[in-house]
Amino acid sequence: MLQYFLLAVLSSGLVLSSDCPTDCNCPIQGSIFCIHLPALIVPHVPTTTKNLYIFKNGIKTLSQEDFRGLVELQMLDLSQNELTEIPDGVFEMLSDLKNLDLSSNHITHISKGSFSGMVQLERLYLHANRIQSIHLEAFEGLEKLLELKLQGNQLTSLPSLQFPSLLLLDLSSNNIPTLNPSDLQTPHLETLKVASLKLTTVDEDLIASLKNLHELDISSNQLDEVPWALNQDFLKGLTKLSLAGNPLGELRVEDFQKLSGLQELDLSSLNLQGFPPSFFHIFPKLKTLTAAENPFNCLCPLAWFPVWLKERKVTLGRHEETRCHFPLVNAGKMLSELEHKDFGCPSTTTVQMGSPIGSTPVSQMPYTSPATHTNAIPPPLLPSEETISPKTESPVFPSSTSGENEHFCPPNICLNGGTCNFDPVGELGCLCLLGTYGLYCENLNEVPEPPEHSATEVSVVTPEMPDKLDAISSRQVTSTSILLDLHRFIETQPHIRGIRLTYRNLSGPDRRPIILNVPASYPEYTLRGLRPNCTYSVCASPLGERISSKANSSAEIGSCTEARTDGVPVTSLEPWVETKSSMTNTLIPALASLALVLGLAVVAGTIICLRKRRHANAGLELELGPADPDPMELEGIKACLENGGNGTIPLKQPEIDHCFTPQPSPYLQQNGGLDYEAPLVQGHCPSNNNVTLLKPSYF
Template sequence: MLSSVLLPLLLCVQALSSDCPENCSCPSPNSVFCFTRRSSTVPPVPPRTEELYIFSNGISTLSAEDFQHLRQLQMLDLSQNQLTELPDGAFEMLLKLKNLDLSSNQISHISKGSFSGLVQLERLYLYGNKIQIIQMGAFESLQNLLELKLHENLLTSLPALSFPRLLLLDLSYNNIPTLGPSELQIPHIEALKVTSLGLTSLDTNLIASLKNLHYLDISMNQLVEVPPALRQDSLRGLIRLSLAGNPLRELKVEDFHKLNGLQELDLSGLNLQSIPQGLLDNFPRLVHLTAAENPFNCLCPLAWFSVWLKEKALTLRRPEETRCHFPLVNAGKMLSELEYKDFGCLHTSTVVARAFSQSTLVGHITTYPDTTHTNATSSPSLEVSNPSSIAPSLSPQTSDLHQCPGPCQNGGRCQVDPLGQRGCQCPPGTAGLYCETREDPLKSWSTDVPVVVPISSRHVTATSILLDLHHFIQTQPHIRGIRLTYRNLSGPDHRPIILRVPASYPEYTLRGLRPNCTYSVCASPLVEKVQRWNSSGEMVSCTEARTAGAPLSPQEPRFTTPGPQSGSLEPALAALALLLGLAVLTGTVVCVRRRRTKPGLELEGGPCEAASPDPHTPEQATGPHTKPDSDSVPGTPHNQSLNSSDGRTLPLK
């Protein structure tokens, strides 16, 4: 009885296995997987097959005969083969086909008859090919298409794509700089991906026609501002938006007012230095935020962002790439790990000043821990013509305040404006974020253009000057390099020396300088739009620094102030002074004796001549010498000799 049941089953399995193509597998009666087969043609498969996977087989040609008997086929995967073209009518017998994957081949063009007969097709994948041309009407039979992927091809233009039911369209990584409603007639589209097409704007009429759009990816294009098309009412249902990789540099709150349904937002790689407060309040449903690869200035205007991240129940994606670029105290730190106090904000209580003695501006008076005076504050954009006229009329409150990031220089004061923002109040004749540059009154700067943040010197030695170029680089859009010009103002040679420094160097050290000299150093961007100009039409930012005196060389005498252990030198110095005194006294006695001569005799030789090195008698000497006797009384002549007129040596008695 058992054998009568098993035998038909075994025969059935054998029949199925015999229908499966060689080097393929058939996990079910209607599925065929050919993933190890190597052939340039399509293998013969059973007519009942509904799913055929022949990817990465080396297939280079197709014909209508390959599929004419596969009337039940619904899924066909021909990806990762060597196809260079799609013959007209190759798929026209596949009336039930719903999914066709032709990705990662070498197809160069799509003709009008490439997809004829595919009236039930819902998904068509053509990405990763070399398609340059799509003929008009190539997709006209695909009226039921739901997904079309054409990304990573060589397209420079599109025919009119009319898909009444299309839900997803991916055109990314082609070169199509303009897209309008005439090219895309896709009224029910839900996901539109146009990454890296070279777009400089987004067509407002196109976006207005997409009333069902949920996902929009316009990343890696050439958008210099948030497209006004995003202010359309049609985008109230938008859930995902990617602006990543565009040179925006600035965001405005009003650009996102209509996007209150947004749940995912990608702002990475926009060259943002800050995010305006209140911008993210437009998105009450936001769940995922990406802000990586931006050179954030982690100063007080961005402090709200750190607090907002901690208060909101959302995910900051790529937090390890979301870091501070400036100031130096925060450079390289992850933005999500900073506290409010780390941004240098003065958030403690302040007292309202009565008034400036010569100004109507009302500000705050705040005391810093390291100062004993009060500072009246004003808006950072205002300058007080006479800093000494600021009247500290109220006593300050002592509190734990945070200093400005970096000390104010050249008499500048760290102050707080009425909005709570801190900055340096620069006296006349100085400029810069920290008042670090003294303006040269002899230079005729233009006043109708913005002033850039100047360079400054951070460390000076006898032969080098370390320059801080952080602020200068940040104020220059897309700066390619810096031209440094420096000259010695203390010497006779004032000829400038010019260097070219890459923009990736936030600090640079000038070496080989002369000690105890004043140097003028100026910086200007290379091939950039200028913001501050001199009379020659070139943007310049300058600073001055004086090198230290040269250190003493080993041969030069060094004088050291006696320390606690220098008392042992006093006896030696006293003995040395005594010996010097005795030498002077001896020399005086010798000179006196030499000058005492008899009348009529004349001493030879000059005064204070040295004694003979030979200890023998005067007769053996080669010239007149004086040798004092150790037993003689000072002032008494003893054993002296004179030369007579005839040349004989006469002893003196």
Template sequence: MKLCLPLLLPLLFYQHLWSPSLADSCPKDCTCQIQDSIFCFSRKDPKMPSEVPMTTKNLYVFKNGIKSLSQEDFLEMESLEMLDLSQNKLTELPGGVFEPLSSLHNLDLSANQIVHISKDSFAGLERLERLYLYSNLIESIHPAAFDGLQQLLELKLQGNKLTIMPALNMPHLLLLDLRFNSIPSPGPNDLQTPRLESLKLGGLGLISLDEELLGSFKNLHELDISNNQLTSFPGVLREARGLVSLSLAGNPMGPVKWEDFEKLSELQELDISNLSLQGLPETLTQLFPHLQRLTVAENPFNCLCNMAWFPGWLRIKQIQLGRTEETRCHFPPLNSGKVLERLSNREFGCPITTTVTTRTVKTTAVPPAPVTNLPSTTHAVLLAKPSDYPFTESDNNPPPPTPSSTIDPDLRSTFCPPNICLNGGTCWLDNKGRLECICLPGTSGTYCEKEEDPLPHEDHTDDPTVPEPEITATLVTSSSILLDIHRYIEMRPHIRGVKLTYKNLSGPDKRAKHLNIPPSYPEYTIRGLQPNSTFSVCASPLGEPGDMDRVCIETQTFSQQLTPTGARLEDPKLTTMLIPAVAILLLLVLVAVAVGVACYMHKKKSKGHLDLECDPSQLELDGLENGELPQKQEIISCPSTTQNGGFDCEMPLMQDHCTANNNKNSLKPSYF
């Protein structure tokens, strides 16, 4: 059973429950539109509100800038049951400060700056049921600080700086959250909480768990041991039949042994993110019949045929996939960076076995294993490319089907080796048993390998109703992206520069890389990227706090795939640039040869000393004066550090110093 008590009542109910008596005596800068409740939000006052009516039961004083409390602040508030002091600037809790609040049930002190909890910080709160102290700076708690809280049901201490946890003797405690502290694994003597239902120990750096402690909880329903240093599945969990929610994410457990989960059939929520999983077995459908939410983010999944069952299972069972955008394929390259849940069945590339009889043709998708021991009346054929006929006139295969033969409708689907049709093309079997690629609009060719220019009516660049994007990305090569940020800079004429943040959404390493670009550079090329990957690129004004005014796009680098004939597919732009370059080179070679021949003939005729010495390097070429080639623009070159999260650059960056080709100091913006 999971307890959840909202501490902030919905604002929509204010107008329905209105107390005239409270409204007449409402403290300054507060609202009193809910019966028996006072709501003080962002008053920017370092002191508690005064003249609170004695009949008040719920007092919300959060984000007010309150720096200190005294017992006088709560005099004549014996009826108060709920006190929310979160998001203030409290640094300490004086002893006995809450003693006048003898009826208090709920106390929220989260997101303050409290450093120490003294022995008498909660004196007089014998009826307290929920105490929230998370997101403070608490370093120490007096061993007797919680002794008087015998009715406590929930205690939240996550996100502090605790190194030692006092022993808790709380017979009614149901929820304990200790995440993201530095305390050791608690033992049976540390937690005497026999009714505990929810225990959260994530982010403590634990290398082991006290199995005697976990075994003592007979009513434990929720366990979070994520982001620790556990190298193996805790053995005590193999018998934890009552668990409803379990998080193992971010532990270096190595290969998961799914038999460890056989007795956890009651699980409704499971988080196995960041465990280096490359696949999921189809037995999950039987292991967790009651599963409602599954989180498998940050795993380097191989999206092959053995994973084709997964998206359909999520849809059929209506299972919510947590952190969907962070659950992406890592392999094969064709699927790298794609969201796993959104892949269609054909994109997993399951091989096809064709069964041929004298009357009909049947197609069945099978796991990738060799076909052996086939009956003599059938033949299995694995097609290699569209030009091959699945049925050839040979001693080992029957003749092609006659026009009167029928082809099973199941054949009219993907029927070829994985990824043979490029750019999203679909493989198709015609009535003669031949394969061809059906190409998407904008692509053509035998294998859909040619990308055509979009149709004129699809160009919305001149449509005034479609706003011009602030950032655009153009693929230059398989490992570089050209960013056009001139629109972003034009809309912000006073910014000092642009902070570019990009990260690879494909694979396990999603750490963000940062670049600072001067506003004088409306274009920038990011180099050294991983081919066939999906990248998130964001721009924000340099020097602004946080992610203010941030604009993001997603783009992909293409893969250097081999075509079915063995040729490598390259960027069409490179081909367009390469052909003129090769032509010019050939022209220069021919000119040099012609000059060499002319010189040789001249020498032969002179029969002695030469009147003219011919050197091809001294000739003037058309369009160039004095035989000088134009100087290349200086390129500031940084070493490629793709593996280390770096980049190549073509211009001086604001945070990096690169050595120029001519050994001169690189340029440095004046505002760096």
């Protein structure tokens, strides 16, 4: 009986406890964790292992023998060891490997054969090493690579990175002062991080080649102005931008006009004292703004900012580091916590009235503006508007039929066509046109809908009540990616070893779950390579928790959320294809009609030539008698190829010569005289990378 039991266990593919290496942990089938091993070598593991984590073990060298027989291995984590090199062909037998993490080692060089044979590799992490050089052919054959991380090394130049499927590239914290278009042959790239490279400019052609870009980090460089490369129409699809830590001058609205799709903007450490008038009107989708470590001048011109954050529900990142520098009464205070009265805005204005017209005397009347509420937003002044001060306000005169003080509006107080009015108690307000809102009609966006259910929002808004289903949420959604927030999930699992993420496409015919294992040190995680305009269910559970065999998905355990990806951007080339196809469909019938007309003309010309020839011969026969036929005439139409046949019939206008057989067009000649064939539309790659081969992100 015992033999049958053992046979059943072995046939089911389960890893027996005796197969788990000494000093390692095997919490779930196919996954092995080896941390702080006493021996500084790669342990021997079962050949059925799929996920192998051997980080923090002080391993210094690798050999092919370490991985012999591991043909099913898909995840290999060798991070935080002491490797100094990657021997050629050391991973060659791991033909199924998709995720390789070599970060936080001491590697100095990447040779030509370091990654040979890894045709299925999708994610390669080499960050936090000491890499100084990479062989020009080191990455050849990695056609399916989705993510490459090289940040935190000592690179001074790059080989040409040719990755047709790459979605994420991180080159931050190296010494590469220039990046050329030839350096990045990555047409589907979604995320580019080039922070701390000592860049002085951003190449326009380089950015123009990345038409699928969603996230750009150019922080902590030496840019003295906002790069002109950001002024391109297709960058309306950019959702996240970081300019932090650059010696930029004054921010200008015109530098950001093409970035209307931004959802996250980082303007930290730019020496800002305030923001340009109407600066944030060009970001209708903005959700997160970071402006920490700036010396803000917290006077009346900035009083609108804290209220704008609340009304637009914009999250202020690093709000504790966003503080006032001037005046002294506000120095050190958090900008977002100030009230309107704290900015020192004047509450009363007195205007002395003079004589309006001629010699008619009018008594001088004081004007007192209505009390200003703390939730009011002083309208940012447009460049064409003049600043209104107590001394420069235009005088408004009372009616000659009234002896009482009447309320009147300061000039230009209402923006965007709004009409100034007073309520029954004398409070100043504005009646706004459709499509504008705010106390002064200063906002041009659509009026925000109630927060209960918004039809335009894509990401799932989590309720405020703490619930297990709220432990994960989607913070940002694009057409092909979902950014997950796992902070609360990790906080509620203090002893968690890792996170198992399971997601399914609820909008497609294939709803099979896809499972990923994520370390517990990643509070944010991006699923990439998703399909556009689809609803995805994402669930998280502690790594090591067994899934019931009766469950069809992980939705029955752990914490779940749903998010819907955006549609395909309008910058796609598909409309061009439709236009080209429409043109082709119109051109073919036109050419067919032209060929028919030419054919009829040839037949008519031949008949006319033959008749004229017969009439000429008939005249000669009457005078000279019958003669033998000319051999040339026996060929019929060939006799008409000569000018005028026998020279007795003069030609008419050259452009209407019916005796010449028209020559076929070059297209007809190339096709052997057949009907014209319209060239096929050339194949092309759309700007989005939503193909079935692209898998989601590991980290």
